Every structure is written in structure tokens, then in C-alpha cells.
Amino acid sequence: MLHVRSIWNGAISFGLVSIPIKVVNATESHSISFRQIHTEDGGRIRYRKFCELEDREVTQSEIGKGYEDADGTIVPITDEDLAQLPLPTAKTIEIVAFVPADSIDPLQMDAAYYLAASGAPAAKPYTLLREALKRSNKVAIAKFALRGRERLGMLRVVGEAIAMHGLLWPDEVRAPEGVAPDVDVTVRDKELDLADALMDTLGEVDLEDLHDEYREAVEEVIAAKAAGETPPVSPEPAEGGKVLDLMAALEKSVRAAKESRGEEPAEVTELPRKTSRATPKQTTGKKSTAKKTAAKKTTASAKKSTGTAKKAASSKSATSKSASSAKSTAKKTPAKKTTSRKRTA
Template identity: 75%
Template sequence: MRSIWNGAVSFGLISIPIKLVNATENHSVAFRQIHIEDGSRIRHRKVCEVEDREVTTAEIGRAYEDADGTMIPITDEDLASLPIPTARTIEIVAFVPAYRIDPLQMDAAYYLAANGVPAAKPYTLLREALRRSHKVAVAKFALRGRERLGMLRVVDDVIVMHGLLWPDEIRAPDGVAPEAGVTVRSKELDLADVLMETLGEVDLADLHDDYREAVEELVAAKASGGEAPSAPVADRTGRKVIDLMSALENSVRQARVARGEAGSADVGADADADVKPLRRTAARKRSEAASEPPPSRKKPARKTAAKTTAAGGAAKKTATKTVAKKAASEAKKSAPRRRASA
């Protein structure tokens, strides 16, 4: 692979000569602009506004346009003499856990290749240090006329550098999220969990670009004078989403059919047919139990009150009997005294 940049990785006082190699490639089908009437190429020519003539690449430089329209020429020598240490060096500034890097900052990826035999030892040292620490290196480097941020990590036995956007280049997601107040039911979340589990995982190596393949087939058909392939018209008759629950249940059923987990009867089911509720899982039952209000305590309270009332009545009866017994006892004692006095 051809290198696009030669320099060094600065790791403390250690300097590792490296070559920068593109880690990705674009497989998209390229188109040319043509004149519709005769099919001839449309070319973009670089013309000098003052002389009104086409100029070559050797005659073209760069300049900064000031606010008043003045062009300030900037040469390659001017940029090469800038007082920054990253002109030819990838300067590591910190080592952080990988989760500290926001994926929104990820940009192009590059392989770092050791440049020469003397670079093999320090290259391996940095690679193994990153691997053992489970961290990534944050670095600064200059490429294509600007200083950039980079993240170094280990992939197999190679150090990979991802270009990072500067934090102020990430736009805030203001006004993107749905308005507050939108809620989902626990049953809907349960069905979403079932759908996620049914779809399962995928090996990314098995995925491919269907659009590119279709474009290539189209180009091949036109080149051979054949009929261009047409996309099948999807039959969407009656496939209206009534509510989120039915859409989720239909999605789960279709995913199970795709994975071969459903019978042939389900494959030919009509889109308008009622979807039977899925059997509740233990997690779903727990979720429903947690979402239900606590049972009423009124009946036990009435029972307790009845018991208290009965106990109070019994106590009153016992107290009445006790008073009656005392009164009878006093009457017996006082009877002989009254007879003696008579």
C-alpha cells in the first residue's frame, strides 16, 4: 500500500519513524457529467479571471481571501515554516480510556506502518503498551494543510490512527430530539426487547452494498444493449400501521419467519390478519407487576375495625358483669346488718 505521509510518532522522548497509509477505500461507482444532447464529456476548466485563459496546475497557488476581497498569497514554504511541532510529527499528548472518545468525532482512519528496521522495536513497544493498558492515545498531527486531532488504537498487530474532529466542530443536537412528554408503555418496551433478541447479531463481514451492485448491473445491461433491471414493486396494500403494538408484534413475527423460527402458515399470513399477542415472558410479567398500582388495603382495614369493635363490645360486657357481681356481693354483706338493727 502506498503511503500518503511520512513522519514520526512522538512518544515522550521516543521517536518512531512511521508511514501513514489509508485504512479505507471507496468502492462507490463513479459517474461523469455529460452533455445530454450529444453525450459528450463536461469538463471543469481552471480559468484565470484576469487573462480569461485556461491555466495549468503548475500555475496555480493558494491564497486567503480577506473580508474586503483582497487575496493574500500563502506559499508551501510559508506553511512549512509554521512554528508547530506537528508539521512532521504525530505528537501523543495523552492516554485515555476509549469510552472518553465520542464516536461523533471519528473521521478518516489510517494505518501506521513502521518506517524501517530501527522503528520496529519502539513501534512494538507503543503497540503493546496500548494493548496492555486498554487505553487509546490522543495525538495532534498536521495533514493536508491543517492541524488535526488523532486517536491511536491497536487493531490486530497494527497501530491504527483515527482522525478526530475538534470538539468545536461537533454541532449541538438542539431541536433534534422529540418534544418532551412522549412516553412509551412497558409492554411496548417488552416487545421491542423481544424484537431485538429475535433479530439477534450479525457478522459485519456478511453485509454488502446492494445499491452499488444494482448500479453495476444497470451499467452492464446498458453496455450490452440489454434491458435495464427494474426494482420489484412492493405490495403495500392494506399494510397500514394501526398502532405501535401491532407494528411491533408484526415485526417480531416477520423476524422469526426470516430466522426460520415460525411455521409455513405464518409465512403466508395476510397482512391484515389480527396479530395474536405474544406469550408473556417472565421479564414482561415482572415489568407488568412493577407497573401495576399496589393492592387496596381497604378490606383488611374494615376487618381490623370490625375486630376492634367486637373486642370493645366484649370488654363492655365483661365490665358490666364485673360491676353486677360486686353489687350483689355488697348487698349480701349489708343484709345481716339491716336485720340486726331492726
């Protein structure tokens, strides 16, 4: 850290206490940058700066700042103009408040810096501010000017140093309007339970174990081509099926997370799935024999009932015939009696 070049020198204003400090970058980028080249011969492609009025290339020393007005007019602004601005934060990180850390919206977080004590006289007030932040469990909100504009910052303790996070102004953070789904969705308790199980299975991770695999792959490609070798080819990822059932996806995710950690498959309760036909229950041999016996008894009983019914039907038919015969005889007998009563002349 001692060899890192400071990007800003000034002081922290803590009430009437002034702490001389140097601001250094707390982060660095490891991204691989590429140059633009002419694909036919590998020549570098460069951008040259031309003046539109004189139509000639200009040097960096001839370039200044200008503000374009609404009508297209350019208003020149010099470094001297900006240096004369009545900003108390031009060379001072002015602490304006102390607030709980969780009151800061992470969306406001910007670049991070370390604040290093500048010289031996700054050691005592620097340590005082650091220990006060530790004991209060709060962060300091400050205003400072950097690269031509006033900014908002948050001071907190990192190890034995004071770090400052640049913050976006509240009006620079967009409201999340139109981002969330605009349809009504019902999340069931069982789905939440499985989501909780997945979160517990994944658990925590040591950020030190994470690394940029893409950058490493690019470095391998560059090294292979520089050595005249064939660049390594990554296997194509397996195509995943379309997930239509959220519960099934959650269950599979929990099992996969468990297996990746070498643990037993997670015990999850599956929801009953609809089937088009009911599957007949399998029965044992004894139950099958009992059913056959019962069927035989039922058949025998049915046969007896049929025989009895037939006999009853025959008896009824005979009775019917007797009744019909009796009625016929009765009708014939009065007819004969009537004939014998005729008078003689």
C-alpha cells in the first residue's frame, strides 16, 4: 500500500479536528484489455483528435474543457475557473453526520478508497476517529470534491484503516418502477419451504475462494496463441430442459446442491401429482383367493335364486291358467241356464 500513488491530498474535517490524509484507490481491476487492430495486417487502430474548425490534429496541451449550451454554443471553462469555486470541500473531507451502517442503501455505493494518515502529526487524530467509529458501530457521512465535482462519501473502519466509499446522491438512484412483475403471483408455503431448504444447503461461502474463471480462460487462450499452439476449447454446456414445474425445479436444485457437497440427498416432500388413471392396488395371493371364494359363493347363491325364481314363475303361471279356466267355466254355466228358461208357446 505504501507504493500506491495517492489520487487526492487533503484533510478530514471532524468538528474542529483536522486530520491530514492521502486518498488512495482501495480496489484495482484485473480485467484483460484488448487493443483494436486491423484484421488484415494486425496494425494498431488509433484515434486522433481533430479540431472541427481548423480540420487538423491537435495535441493534448491544446485541449481544454467546454460546456455546450442548449443552443449549441460552447462555453469555455478553465481549471482556474473551477479552482475559484467557493467549495469548502475542495481539499477537505467534511464529516456532516454519523448514521447506522444499515441506513445506507447499497445502490448508492460507488468506488472505494483508503484514507491514509499523512505524516506523524495525523496519527493521533486519525486513530481517535477510527476508534470512535468502532465504538459507535456507525459510519460517517461526508462531502468531498474529487475530479471536478462534489461527492458524497461514507467512512467506515476496515481492519485498522479508515476506508471511504463514494456514494451516489439520492437523486442519482432510479426508482424501481416497472421492474417488478405486474401480474398477481401466489407463492405457496411449500415452495417457500423448499427455497429455504435450498438456501440452507448452499450455505455460506468464503469470498476468497471465488475467482474470475472467464479471465483465467482468456489468459489461457492468449498464452496458447502466443506460443503458436491451438487454444483450448471448452466443452459445450449440456442443454437444460425446460422447467415447467417450480416445485420439481426446487427439489432437483436441493438434491444437486447436497450431492455437490458430498452430502446425502435432501429429504424433500413432493406434492401429489395428478394422474389420468388410477393405478390398481396390487393384492396378495391370500386376498385374491378370498375374493375368488367369495365370487364362487355369490355365483352359487345367484344360481339358487334363479332356480327359485323360475319355480315361483312356473307356479304363478299354473295358478294363472287355473284362474283363467275357472273364469271360462263360470261364463259358460250361466249361458246354459238361460237357455233352459225359454217359454213354450
